[in-house]
Amino acid sequence: MRKANQSITLDFILVGIFSHSRPHFLLFSLVAFMFTTGLLGNTILIFLIRMDSRLHMPMYFLLSQLSLLDIGFPLVTIPKMVANFLQREGSISFGGCAAQLFFLMLIGVSEGVLLCLMSYDRYVAVCHPLHYPVLMRRQVCLFMVGTSWLSGVLVATIQTSITLHFPFCASHTVDHFFCELPALLKLSCEDTSAYELVLSVSGVLILLLPMSLIATSYGHVLGVILRMPSAEARHKAFTTCSSHITMVGLFYGAAVFMYMVPGTYHSPHQDNMVSLFYSLITPTLNPLIYSLRNREVQMALVKVLGKAGFKPKR
Template sequence: MGTWFNQSSMEDFILVGIFTHSPADLLLFSVVMVVFTVALCGNVLLISLIYNDPRLHTPMYFFLSQLSLMDLVLVCTNVPKMAANFLSGRKSISFVGCGVQIGFFVTLVGSEGLLLGLMAYDRYVAISHPLHYPILMSQRVCLQIVGSSWAFGIIDGLIQMVVVMSFPYCGSRKVDHFFCEMLSLLKLACVDTSTFEKVIFACCVFMLFLPFSIIVASYARILGTVLHMNSAQARIKALATCSSHLTAVSLFYGAAMFIYLRPKRYRAPSHDKVVSVFYTVLTPMLNPLIYSLRNREVMGALRKGLAHCRIGSQH
């Protein structure tokens, strides 16, 4: 058993990918790479703006910088390998590389999901208890929120990576995806993985609905507060501060629920691949755009930074 496991399971996997070399797919690949580049630059820019501008040293922007960091690592986990395989014609990924992809992907998705949920609580405190906001959202509380989000994701990612990579794999080494996606990899296992898949499904339900319940509860309270405001302008301002977060939540949870909460009989590899592109590349690109273009403070920090660059280049 040990010899069979070492010889069979430790071999490289083959990533089938999502693109062929047809003109249409070459165009789609180019679009994905443009989106990847924008996601990379957008998140790096947002992190640097929040770090360098003292006006953005508030709990909301601290959480946003962590969200951008998660998105940044997420796009770098799968897309560069996919691009390298497509351009080189090689489709292999090592056993260790496959495990690393699974670990990072599960960690980042879990951490981001929980952080988005806890960011809704931040909005609730800011709108419903503005006078107590500095106390309720102290630096210690913010660090606990971010730390728990990362810890939750890392523990989940490590457990799932270790279990998935401990299964024996034999026969076909072709993973019908453009990265080592866990459910696609489990189809290649030599043993029955149905029990583990049920556990994973239960974990996904918990990981999605725990933060989702925080979001629903927070926004129910926010709506109650907004409806009791006397000023129409105050109501509009309060809802405007939530609009960016709600948009990001809709993108993240919509894609996650489509991939992981559908019954098995309705799953098709082609659909999962397309949604995974949206999930791993498009959402990380849209998040910094959503939070920057719809936010005066971020745009002000960007203009200030560009003005400094202009003055520096003139000198």
Template sequence: MENTWVANHTVRSDFDLVGLFSQSKHPALLCVVIFVVFLMALSGNTMLILLIHYDVHLHNPMYFFITQLSLMDVMYISVTVPKMLMDQVMGVNKISAPECGMQMFLYLTLVGSEFFLLAAMAYDRYVAICHPLHYPILMNHRVCLILVSSCWLLGSVDGFMLTPVTMTFPFCRSREIHHFFCEVPAVMKLSCSDTSLYETLMYLCCVLMLLIPVTVISSSYSFILFTIHRMKSAEGRKKAFATCSSHMTVVILFYGAAIYTYMLPNSYHTPENDMIVSVFYTILTPVLNPLIYSLRNKDVTKALKKCGICLSGN
């Protein structure tokens, strides 16, 4: 009996991704829509990165952080969507255990990094609005590089902690992952061992990963709102609100979905709801971010118009 179990465990080293298309009545149409959204996310974020790189007026810490955000968005939509689309086109839905582990690690690293990057962006806005005279010193290029490097490092800690433990559990139940990529909660449901202790530790880890950035963001915006309230200039208040509103929109969208996925009890979760939420912050958020930062930012729209004039002139 034990040999049979080991044999089955060895032979079946891959997983079946039962994702979005199996739930859709029109999978071909859904595939086309996701492909278009994927192209929009790639082109929008790449354009924003290039625009900030080439326009000298956008060479400041705020836009440096936005380029990092766009880079993370491009990378983590590329971790999940191309595989999903290729599987649909090729008519396969399998993923090997090493591929699943790598996808999980990259995804956790990028999402964790974005948590901390959004906190660094909030701190940047706090310094810019509350301490404008000291801004060039407090947010010099070296400080920005240290902050961004720390975000990537802390994000990778999340990946290094959760991925090896998740992938070493025995998976002797059905190997169908009811998701479109290897997300930790979806993979954990396949384990035949008791994972309650690990789930508790994972929950505490996620709380900590969210608590630190949320504390930084809420503290920064508390000081910002207090400073804006004391401003005598209506134009100054308007500019400060405009600068912060784009960032707060991104924070609410991203953190709201993450809290649902990793912090709500299992009783709130169903495979269908989990996939919908994951689609929102894995596929739709990378499309929305460049739109939010371009349409709601006068400096970026001015740079876009200037770029358009230059292209039409040529």
């Protein structure tokens, strides 16, 4: 109990990924630009889906939830990293570290589950289009979103409480730019091997099970697309599905590396780069991928710009 109390009263020190040299300052400026772009892009996407009646469909409702999660990801990590860089320090309170750990786990698990359920939406749309209004009715969509958020809250609550139960009586320097579970476990002065084994097993359920369901859904989708007689229909179906497949690949690729590849096979520097990728780059790319490859979203944006007086030249 005394060791646990010691861990609660002390702050952590986050090791930033940028020094104050000129090259690193340019990279820091790029991160700040991507952070702003990502927040703006996802906010605009949510706004367009909300305001344009043509986008009031299950696919876009789920996409708006994905954008909401992608707004949360960088907000949990980047502002603190920016503040530490500008103040030339890296301290974070125990409560702040716990909050980062909890919300990152919540958002990460919720997004993983949501991406899985979005693949089911595409499966129904392509393989069972006549039954789509029934199989993807509003109640089903709300259930899917609720399931993703509830899964995130459940996993985050369990993992955060267990991780922070370990005493941190040795070094409090986190070799990471935010409080992430693998980095925190390395600071514990107790044996965490059993818990790490449990994490590996749970990683199979949290990552591999949804990936298997996604692969199964798109296996059926691909079979139907290849049998479509119209080239235009094939192109439209493939374009819609490829945007989601791209997001799945970016998100799950980084998550598998972080939580399923043993720590001996990657360094703290690699962990920082991968974490920056899924917490900043992927959320920034999400609205770009869907807007550049989706005619409905492009038309909604043109409509909004037209109402605002920014009519495109012909």
